[in-house]
Amino acid sequence: MRFEHLVEVNDPDNPLAFTLEREHLWAGLMARVEDSVPFLPGMVECRILSREAGAVERLLVFGAAEVRDRASYVEAEWVCFETRRTAQHAGGSLTIRIEEPEAGRLFLRFTYETSFAEPGDDPEAVAYVDYIRAAYHAADLDTLAVIRELAMARSTH
Template sequence: MEFEHLVEVNLLDDPAVPDLTREEVWFGLLCRAEDPRPFLPGLESCEVLTRSETALTRRLNFGKVQIFDAVRWQAMDWICFESAATAEHPSGRLTISLEQPEPDSAALFLRFAYRTGLSETAGDDAKYADYVRSAYHQSDLDTVKVVRMIVESTRTD
């Protein structure tokens, strides 16, 4: 299954919601790589296994289910989370890209692009495709909320 959509970060028509900068959003996405617990309900712990300047590997513990994934990124541009299939979990890849239509504009979006091992056309998987897309969309809206909370808790103004 492949699925992608945009989420608006700065609500330009709502002055009560403070704008976030590209740097602040990027910081929040790196927080998701380092400690995804606030972003993933049910995640009990995350252990970073390897680390480089542009990647890391992790073990995610959801109770009895463990998922190993790799996170890669290009700073200030995109971050990609990729997991291999296990008996309890299908393979998957999520790429989150920062999009800013004009360089100095407050308009800022996150593009969430999913590729999973679920089939949209065959077997039991097809029955769940719409549910999974809806769950991903809600999770992505929640990601922006968590990024906003992280940024607001670190602002010193």
């Protein structure tokens, strides 16, 4: 199943809020590649296993569960986190793209490819998928909040 949504980065109606630029977003996304712990509740360790141009292989530790993934990226454009299906993880991918449809108007597009089946007409399955979609959206808002905190901390130093 595929989930996709856009999150507007800056609120044009709140000029007092700290404004993120494309460079801030990219630095924040790369921070998530290098160490996802601040971005993912429950994660206790994120270890880089190998590195090549445009990608890293990582070990993610969530308590007793360990997951390997590959984070690939194109500078200042997108990052993609891909996890293979294992006994401990359902597998799937998350791609986060920086979009700027007009100058100064930034968005993050989050695209999830999951192993969840399409819910069809089953009301319980539809409710479950809606719950998953809402949880992903909340996590993506949290990602933007962490990126904003990192950018603000860097700007005060």
